[in-house]
Amino acid sequence: MTQSVDHETVVSRLLSADEILILCHKNPDGDTIGSGTALCLALQKLGKTAAVLCSDPIPAMYAFLPITVFDGSFTPHFVVAVDVAGIQLFGDRNNMPQYAEHVDLCIDHHGSNSGYAYETMLDDHAAATAELLTALIPEMGVEITPDIAACLYTGIATDTGCFRFTNTTAATHRAAAALIEAGADVENLNERLFECRSHARMAAERMALESLEFYYDNRCALICLTWDQIQAAGVAGAELEDLTSLPRSIEGVEVGLTLRQQKDGSYKISVRTGHDTNACNIARRLGGGGHPRAAGCEISGNLDNAKHAILDEVKKELDRSASLNAAES
Known part of the structure; x- marks a missing residue:
């Protein structure tokens, strides 16, 4: 059974860890990829070794995100899952099962989260996991750069249907505003995410x-x-x-x-x-x-x-x- 943890505990865990592997869910969407990449960038800015792993290929529509894909070049000592509500959602390719069975920390916004991780930070009032990380990353002592802001905006915008869905709250808009102030190019991002169809x-x-x-x-x-x-x-x-x-x-x-x-x-x-x-x-x-x-x-x-x-x-x-x-x- 998972242990529920707050922001302070999550920050403590991440600051004390190294060789960190960040897991996304299969059939990845903008929130899991954006959240995973943003957290990875933040950890790397702290001088930590970190990378992102997904069972499925990263979709071309998210290729603009500066993702560090795990290539096996380090042995993970701490495993974090982002936006993954249940262990069945990890998938079974890219050696995912061996890491998914031992998730140290899950950061998620799904009320249906099954509690598979040792510790879980869950807020089902948040529109996206990226909304949670918009607050969490500064608490880690990391400035939100334009690259991190683009990742987090991608997560929030895609999970809210560009702020049209009913999960959008005032807090969601405040998070988006903070990301715009941090350098997210919303005109370019919205065009990439919502206005360009192949x-x-x-x-x-x-x-x-x-x-x-x-x-x-x-x-x-x-x-x-x-x-x-x-x-x-x-x-x-x-x-x-x-x-x-x-x-x-x-x-x-x-x-x-x-x-x-x-x-x-x-x-x-x-x-x-x-x-x-x-x-x-x-x-x-x-x-x-x-x-x-x-x-x-x-x-x-x-x-x-x-x-x-x-x-x-x-x-x-x-x-x-x-x-x-x-x-x-």
């Missing part, structure tokens, strides 16, 4: 929209991409992350589902919900987790099995929400 990404979106289906009196919308379609489009997984908001953006839809088949045949399912429905409740019952408005899980089996499993949970949550609303009226 031809492959647009081809994948077209195929996803062709799969659009509605359920439960149009309160639920579902899109799907098979592995063959993803390969045919030639699109990287990270470029597909913003597809998850598409089905929920349709008028009258309370629950949006995006199913993406993985190489092993399983389906990665992203759940996005409106104010009356809890996405985490849906995903958690299928072994996943996340936040009240954005969550996810993975389901093995064919597409029909995956659809049946997730739609059953969606119906339970829609019925629960309807019952609560009826009782309050």
Whole structure:
């Protein structure tokens, strides 16, 4: 069972450690990559040996971040996980399992965190792990440089949909403001992260929209991409992350589902919900987790099995929400 720790303890652990390995989750997004790279840069500024490891390749859209990828040139003596809610999210490539089994410290913002690390700093009110690190890094005695600011802004902006999602708070905007003051080039970053889509990404979106289906009196919308379609489009997984908001953006839809088949045949399912429905409740019952408005899980089996499993949970949550609303009226 993990031990919950505060900022002061985390700073103490990081300052006393060296040969530090920072782990990101598989299918990396902007928050795990941005947070991992920012923490790595901060530790290196303190004269420590540090590097970042991910089971999957770093997506091309984040290639501008100055990431030091672990190459095995040192033996890690302290292992930190950033933005990783459960041990199953680490992946199994690049020797990840041998390090994921012994995580000394986890820094995370997911309320569904399973407590796999020896110590955990968790704040599920934060919009992103990068928001936590925006406060933590100065407490380590490290100035936030323009490079660190770019990493942290990437994490915050991507996890909030460029500050559009309901997880965005006043504290999130204050963190972003601090990063802008530290030198984050938001015009350039926002263009890279939100305004530039490859031809492959647009081809994948077209195929996803062709799969659009509605359920439960149009309160639920579902899109799907098979592995063959993803390969045919030639699109990287990270470029597909913003597809998850598409089905929920349709008028009258309370629950949006995006199913993406993985190489092993399983389906990665992203759940996005409106104010009356809890996405985490849906995903958690299928072994996943996340936040009240954005969550996810993975389901093995064919597409029909995956659809049946997730739609059953969606119906339970829609019925629960309807019952609560009826009782309050």
